[in-house]
Amino acid sequence: MGSAVDLEVASVRQLATLLDAGTITSVDLVQAYLGRIEVFNSRGPALNAVRALNPDALADAAEADRLRGGPHGRLLGIPVLVKDNIDVRGMPTTAGSVALEHAYPAADAALVTNLRRAGAVIIGKTNLTEFANFLAEGMPGGYSSLGGQVRNPYDASRSPSGSSAGSASAVAAGLAALAVGTETNGSILSPAAANSVVGVKPTLGLASRGGILPIAASQDTAGPMTRTVTDAAVLLSAMAGIDPDDPATAGNPLADRDLTRSLHPDALRGARIGVVADQVPDGDGRPLWDAACTVLREQGATLVDVDLDSGCGDDSTVLHYEFKRDLNEYLARLPAGAPVRTLAEVISHNEANAAATLKYGQARALTAQAMDLSPDSADTARHAADRAKDLVDSRDRVDAVLDRHDLTALLFTGSGSASLGALAGYPSITVPAGYRTTNRHPFGITLLGQAWTEPTLIGYAYAYEQASGLRQPPTRVNPALFRYVDPGSGSCPP
Template sequence: MQLVTASAPVTAGPCADVDLDRATIPLLADLMADGTLTSVELTHAYLRRIADVDRLVRAVLAVDPTALKQAADSDHRRTRGQSRGPLDGVPVLLKDNIDTAGLATTAGSRALCVPPRHDAELVRRLRAAGAVVLGKTNMSEWGNFRSPWTPSGWSAVGGQTRNPHVLGHSPCGSSSGSAAAVAASLAQVAIGTETNGSIVSPAGHTGVVGFKPTLGRVSGAGVVPISLEQDTAGPMARNVEDVAVLMSVLAGVDHPLTPGALRGARVGVWRKAGFSAVVDRVLESAVEILRGCGATTVDVELRYQEEIHAAERAALVTEFKHDVEEYLRTRPGVPRTVRELIEFNENDPVELSRFGQERFFDAEKAPPIGDAAYLDQRRTATTLARRSIDEVLAAHHLDVIMAPTNGPAWPTADNGDPDGLSTASPAAVAGCPTITVPAGFAGPLPIGVSFLGGHGADATVLRFAADFERAAPARRAPAYLRTLP
């Protein structure tokens, strides 16, 4: 099997005529149903792909030693006519802040290297659907929350994940490994998590699809938290169709991608103009595509952004202390408090080698979750974020809002990330759905556009993203360039 046409070294696998880069879950399900492909062959192909390519990308922290057995079990079910659905036998990678029994779940920290005893609820759902848990992906340590100087994609456990399009540039974070692994075809799909941009931003920077669902649609039980007021897991894939299939398993609700969402629709365009000329050009091209598909576009601005950011930043510190300590009590053999995490880091030879733990110190001193000032901060952040979306949707009678997801990925540096283009905050803080889809390039570096909607509008944003992808399939396989030309 020719795995991927790319400049990275590729090794042929045992099954024929399947291009991993272009394959979709429905295609793979059909091939397995008619006997052309087995899950063992598919899983073996992805394991070989990891062995060949991940030395360049460094996205995969650990491979599940039971992966081939899981695949064999899937094949056995299928021969008995007991397939569990389209995800049965499909290899999935999980961000390493998602509890996976028998595999270390570290959030990138050496303090959490004792494996959890139980699967997270979302992992139980994946296993029940027959998915092959292929392994765990690297991430920005503690979801980029230990310090403001955290370089995206670096953790003490996994080192620095690289952007497969240009290896010297950032994959962004914090679901860096999940995004880079999907871009490099190291699994069919992956699961990321987001507090504010950590699914859509790395997906945009690595040229894949990333979906952050409405808060609460996917269970957060067994996921290392930053804030239960904003955290959610979500799917990352090379196409919208696979994202929809994965969401049907994670949330228990089907999202059929019937075409025609754009015809007659009204789309707000939040341009964020002036950040980058190439981003402006990509967005204008996306606008023309929407119009060509029969949509009406209206330029809009989302209000209250500075107020949202200030209130959210203060609230997250209190929420992190409370929520992470609640989580740590479920994990035998690991530190129990933020104070114990701080002390672990101070005594570890690797943890503080790249950046500090300023936000941990802030969290240690944070007020309790019932504090009146904190409650006002959270209420302000969430209310204004929802208003920023709802008011624009209502004022212009819009179906969705489109915005650029990201600018070109920056060179990876030791002293944290530069200020970059971000449009993730309104949906993240409001708990609303948003999805990024590849839309163009700045040289070899991908640029995405996002569709966001009101609370609960998951099916709507998925349909719009699918229609846009059909009209303008912009994604391409990474070239694994060492540096920019």
């Protein structure tokens, strides 16, 4: 047996090499991650990032070990955590809601099926902002009435952001090799930036929405949350596919693309990237931003200053209308014995158990429930008009700037591209870009492109990451939080 593996920083490639060599087994690896979850999630720093463990994880790992002698997918035996609004057979999909604590789906989500086909072992589900932050106004990032509050491993006093807070916190602290989040508007990009990990919000339709508890079908997508761009490319390649039950995936040109082929250290050579003026930060973020721009230029990119309104109107009815419509459809498909079948029943359950469920109220759910979904209603007409306006306006803004300046991508800070990308269905990738000098809080940059430009964006992010080398694990940036944790909990035993 070889040397111990530091799970806080181990890459998929490192783990796969050890697994293929027989140095460790998948059972060893899963047990090590489960031990790490026990120490870091509930004790020690008490990150509260993992809401539930998969009871079949060790059996699935043993099956992966049995298959290792033959041809296999790139993720064979690799432990993965998924956000608790994604269906995994044998586990409830709760979205952090007490009302859904015992809501078991009939089957895996389509993307989970794809991950299993690639050999991944689903070891558990991560905590999240309840209903992906569409229950209440003012709910803290990473809080749910069922799962409690996720903590940021870089600063426990700081928000982990949301709604994919658990996935970001868990993968940052090495509680799994990989994690999956979901985004409707910023829910991958924002927690990824806050927890110093790589996050990809894909083009709508790159990964199936089937089996994901929704906010809005017109904007929802799942995406990778990882410690490196390489791991993000591996995970997104496995997640992607065409799903006959999800029409958004029908024209997916990247369904069979190995996105790791885009990982070139010279990928930025010849790139033309628009620097969005309203994204340039003040204070101690400015030196980090300037340093990131310098790296991009040194790697061959031309940076062009551009003006672009990156916000979006807050009077659109799209999310409220689709939340009622799409959640009702999801709940209606649950097997017999499901605890609730409609948004109205979720609201009633919360009202009947207000002490446990309504610390922050349910204003967004109530506004959604008031929507009239009948075909000839004023709400239905308004939704159609708002969705058409949102789509055209967001794409026109992005496309016009890209075309006018002959650009290949746009540069934002943190989750600055979230609203535009969400409305347009366009992809973004955020990558760690250092730590603020005043408090060591993570800083990230984000690249946005047009639909299906994931190969380009991943290549740019990889070239930047390799040249900058700035990401550090939380135990180095915030050692005080981990001071009294058993050092042995950070490794896979030799």
